[in-house]
Amino acid sequence: MTTPNPRRVDKPGLLIALALLVLAGLxxxxxxxxxxxxxxxxxxxxMPMVVSIGLAILAVGNAVSxxxxxxxxxxxxxxxxxxxxxxxxxxxxxxxxxxxxxxxxTAVLFACTSAAFGRRAFIIDLVIGLVAGLVIYLLFAKxxxxxxxxxxxxxxxxx
Amino acid sequence: xxxxxxxxxGVTVALQPMNLLFALVGVLLGTAVGVLPGIGxxxxxxxxxxxxxxxxxxxxxxxxxxxxxGGMYGGSTTAILINTPGESASMATALEGNKMAKAGRGxxxxxxxxxxxxxxxxxxxxxxxxxxxxxxELAVQxxxxxxxxxxxxxxxxxxxxxxxSPVRGLTSLFVGLALGLVGIDKLTGQARLTFGVPELxxxxxxxxxxxxxxxxxxxxxxxxxxxxxxxxxxxxxGSLWMTKEDWKRSxxxxxxxxxxxxxxxxxxxxxxxxxxxxxxSAEKRLTKYPEEFGKGAIEGVAGPEAANxxxxxxxxxxxxxxxxxxxxxxxxxLAGFQQYGLNPGPLLFAERPELVWGLIASLFIANTMLLVxxxxxxxxxxxxxxxxxxxxxAGILVFATMGTIAAKPSVVxxxxxxxxxVLGFLMRRFDYPIAPVVVGLILGPIAEAQLRRALSIxxxxxxxxxQSPISATLLGIAVIALILPFxxxxxxxxxxxxx
Numbered sequence: 001m002t003t004p005n006p007r008r009v010d011k012p013g014l015l016i017a018l019a020l021l022v023l024a025g026l027x028x029x030x031x032x033x034x035x036x037x038x039x040x041x042x043x044x045x046x047m048p049m050v051v052s053i054g055l056a057i058l059a060v061g062n063a064v065s066x067x068x069x070x071x072x073x074x075x076x077x078x079x080x081x082x083x084x085x086x087x088x089x090x091x092x093x094x095x096x097x098x099x100x101x102x103x104x105x106t107a108v109l110f111a112c113t114s115a116a117f118g119r120r121a122f123i124i125d126l127v128i129g130l131v132a133g134l135v136i137y138l139l140f141a142k143x144x145x146x147x148x149x150x151x152x153x154x155x156x157x158x159x
Numbered sequence: 160x161x162x163x164x165x166x167x168x169g170v171t172v173a174l175q176p177m178n179l180l181f182a183l184v185g186v187l188l189g190t191a192v193g194v195l196p197g198i199g200x201x202x203x204x205x206x207x208x209x210x211x212x213x214x215x216x217x218x219x220x221x222x223x224x225x226x227x228x229g230g231m232y233g234g235s236t237t238a239i240l241i242n243t244p245g246e247s248a249s250m251a252t253a254l255e256g257n258k259m260a261k262a263g264r265g266x267x268x269x270x271x272x273x274x275x276x277x278x279x280x281x282x283x284x285x286x287x288x289x290x291x292x293x294x295x296e297l298a299v300q301x302x303x304x305x306x307x308x309x310x311x312x313x314x315x316x317x318x319x320x321x322x323x324s325p326v327r328g329l330t331s332l333f334v335g336l337a338l339g340l341v342g343i344d345k346l347t348g349q350a351r352l353t354f355g356v357p358e359l360x361x362x363x364x365x366x367x368x369x370x371x372x373x374x375x376x377x378x379x380x381x382x383x384x385x386x387x388x389x390x391x392x393x394x395x396x397g398s399l400w401m402t403k404e405d406w407k408r409s410x411x412x413x414x415x416x417x418x419x420x421x422x423x424x425x426x427x428x429x430x431x432x433x434x435x436x437x438x439x440s441a442e443k444r445l446t447k448y449p450e451e452f453g454k455g456a457i458e459g460v461a462g463p464e465a466a467n468x469x470x471x472x473x474x475x476x477x478x479x480x481x482x483x484x485x486x487x488x489x490x491x492x493l494a495g496f497q498q499y500g501l502n503p504g505p506l507l508f509a510e511r512p513e514l515v516w517g518l519i520a521s522l523f524i525a526n527t528m529l530l531v532x533x534x535x536x537x538x539x540x541x542x543x544x545x546x547x548x549x550x551x552x553a554g555i556l557v558f559a560t561m562g563t564i565a566a567k568p569s570v571v572x573x574x575x576x577x578x579x580x581v582l583g584f585l586m587r588r589f590d591y592p593i594a595p596v597v598v599g600l601i602l603g604p605i606a607e608a609q610l611r612r613a614l615s616i617x618x619x620x621x622x623x624x625x626q627s628p629i630s631a632t633l634l635g636i637a638v639i640a641l642i643l644p645f646x647x648x649x650x651x652x653x654x655x656x657x658x
Contacts, residue, residue, distance in 0.1 A: 016589065020330065027337060030352050034344075042614050044344040047607040048351060051340060054333045061326040070324075072590040081382035082584070085556070089375070089577045092560055097570045102561075109560060110553040116382045117549035125553070132554070136561055144210060146565040 013066025017059045024055035081116035088112025101151015102141075106133030162292045169516025173524055178221055178517065182525045185222035189229020190532060194237050194540045197377050198555055200230030201487035201597075205369035206558055208495055209566035216499035217514045223495050224475070224518055225525040227488050228280060231431075231468050232529045235272040236540055239265060239460070240393050248431035248467045251439040255452070255459030257393070262455045266399035271409045271457055272464035273533040274401075278410075279417040279465035280526040283472035286421050287479075288519050294480035295505045304613035304623050306481075308633035310606040313427040313483050315640045318595035325644040327591045334582075335599020338363045339607075346611060358571035365494040367563055368600055369487070371576045372593050374559035376583015378552045383584070385548075392544055395537070409461040412442050416465030424473020427485045431470040438462035472522065479503050479515060483602075487594040490601050 031048035065071060088109040095105035110129030111122050119125060137154060140146045148154070172178060192203045204223050211219040231248065238249035239256035252272060259268040301309070318332035319325035341352045342362030353359040401409065419434040419441070442462040443452050452459060477483040482504040484490035496503050501511065508515050533540070563576045586593055617623035625631045 012589070016585075023334075023337060027340065027352065030354075034349050034351065035347075042611045042619075044347050044349050044351065046611075047336075047603075048340055051333060051336045054329075055337065058326065058330045058333055062330060065324070065326060074588055075384055075387055077383040077588070078386060079383070081385065082379050085375075085379055085382060086577065086581070088556070089560070089573070089580070093570055093573045093577070096564070096568070096573060102564070106557050106561070110557050113378065113382075113553035113556045114549035116378075117552055118385060119547075119549040125549075128550070129553070129557070132557060136557070140210065140561070140565065144213065146210065147568060148561070148564055149568055 010066040010069050010071045013071045014063060017063035017066060020055050020059035020062060024052045024059060027052040027055065081118075084112050084116035088116075095151075096149045099149070099151055101154045102148040103130060103133035103137055103153050104151065105149070106130075106136065162289050165292070165512060165516045166288050166520060168513065169518075169520035170523075172217070172513050172517030173221070173521035177215070178218055178521060179524065181218035181222040182225045182521045183528060185225020186229040186232075186525050186528045186532060188222075189226035189231075190233040190529065190540060191229075191543060192226070193230040193233020193235075194543050195233075195546070195551065196237055196241075196544075197381060197552060199234070199373065199488070200227050201369060201491050201594075202373035202377075203230065204488060204491040204495060205366050205373065206562045208366045208491070208498060209562045211495075212498060212566075216496075216501060217517055219499075220492070220495060220514070220518055221521045221525075223492050224522055225528075227471055227492065228468070228522065228525050229529055230488070231280075231471050232273060232276050232533050233540065235276070235460075235464050235467070236269060236533075236537065237544070239268045239272065240395070240541060241544065248435055248470070250432065251435040251463035252460055252467070254439065255456050258453070258455035259457065259460065260393035260395070260455075264455060264457075265393055265395040267401045267405050267457060268455075268460050269395065269537050270399060270401045270534060271405060271461045273530060273537075275409060275413040275416065275461045275465040276468040276533075277526055277530040278413045279420060279467075279469040280472060280529075281523065282414075282417050283421040283424075283469035284519065284522045284526065286425075287472050287476050287522070290425065290476050291480045291515075291519070292508070294476060295508045298481055298505045301505075301629065302613065302627060303609040303616065304627050305629040305633065307606055307609040307613055308624065308627075308630040308637065309427075309481065309483060310602050310609065311637040312633050312640065313477075313485060313598070313602065314595075314606070315637045316427050317485060317598050318592070319641055319644055323590070325641075327589075328595055331586065331591050331593065331595040332599045335596035336603040337599075338368065338596070339600045339603030345608065356571060358567075358569050362604075363575070363600060364563075364566060364572065365491070365597070365601055366566055367572055367576050368579050369491055369494075369597055370559045370562055371579025372583035372586070372596060373487075374555050375576060375580025376587060376593075378556055379580060379584035380587040381548075381552065392541075395541065399534070399537070405457055408448075408457050412438070412458045412462035413465040415441060415445075416462040416467075417469040419462075420466035420469025420471075421473040424470030424485075425476040426473075427477055427483055431467050431474075431486070434466040434470045435463040438466040475522075479507070479518075480505070482507075482605075484598060487597050490594070490597045493601055 027048050031045050034044050092105045092109045107126050107129030111125040114125040115122055141148045192198045203226050234249035235252050238253035239260050242253050242257035256268045314332055318328035341359055343350055343360050350360055416438040419438045423434040439459055442458040446458050474486050474489045477485055478489045482502055484493045563572055613623055
């Protein structure tokens, strides 16, 4: 590890500190809306209070290390793969929401992730994903009787 | 003597065909995920939780333990052959192991790590069998305030004491504690941090958090920096067997590694990284062949591997006897117990001895299975590394989402999975430890419940925490463990020189 660069302020580090502070505030605000109804000892407010104060202190601690530039160095990153995977997850969620079914949802996620890791065969991966989804569906929904989301395809098999 | 009979009874439970099968499935899965980069034992148990929900509790838990042990074996294979440790516990192994593989001595490196793991695992499991009941006897006297204090110790040691940065470790812990607040407060029935979303009333699902942080987070992280490093698989060349010389140089490191691994694993000190690195530097100092270190010294593989497995067994001591998880995998196993309504601790030893002792006995069996699976069949496991990375991670994500869907088929749950995935990615990128989040989520609500119970017994008098000698001592330890890393900032520099 390299010695920390003392003068550079770490902006993402400051953002993290800010996010922690926001979280602390959120917990505090939510806590204030609770009613005290405990006869003896601690009510439901105590723990949120501790967590909120702790997070606020840690926000300061993180901000200090960001100002000192103490955060570990980060390597360059590429955004395309990240967007592909998150996009795949978003599509999966949409498929579940609109009852397109488990198998197509799985196929899309499989193909998107595979593309994020550098494969250039989206259609083939989509087919692989479909087969994988089908196998998983049969194995888990039929054999282990887990309830997986149904779409037209699943109803066709399930009948 | 008592544990001896209990253990003997446990053996009869473990030898039931179904339980043998569960153990075998566990060690197979564990080795496979240990070998595969990107998935560790914690994630595997997390993925399996929703699927095993309807299976027999005893068998499932035996399987989870098999995964834990197997993951430790499998991780070393990856560390030796491609220098990318499957999990952090194998990092020390990679140092010398990969050099050995490059020098054409991959076979003996794999052998010494497998046999060392077996030796260490067996000794440490014996230690577990005898230490756990003692701890249980002690824990029977624990009141709620003592449990609360014990959890404070675990919180501090897991997050602050042994990490690189106490601030970042504590930040992770408090994020976990914050997530633990979500849901209905059990004592008053009021909803906390649910923001009017009905799905959040039950709280944050441990599996969703773990799968999001480990699987989705890891996939995002690896995908985003795929362009940086290319992995090279070293083929296993030459004989797989160790020479007489290798044996002579290995057996002492095995035993020393066990001595490092078991106690540190058993203390609520979190993780297997510390004992493995301690063992590595001890071997480096004690070796008769210092010139070989850095070029592939067998002692540097034998010691850390033994330490690694011994600490896995050590972690089970506080988990079974006190219900206290000190690593991410142990936390997932606790979640596994909880999904069947079982709470590890003194009560479980008293009420379900067949389950506890069956589990401990099956660890011996799993360990033996692993030796057989790993030595002659190592070539087979290496083939797993040939799975193309795109399909591997695509498969991981498919399983991850399927597990979540199966546990709670709702859009909210899947969205949370995605959010936790991004959180896991950011935590990896900015080097925040992940295990404290999971431990915080699981232990936070338990600690709160114990504290409130203690204070309602004492009619609201907080002095009860200091009046009980056990609780006062434990809280003292927690405070010291919290302050120490801030005072010893030089410790990190020292550790780096050691490596």
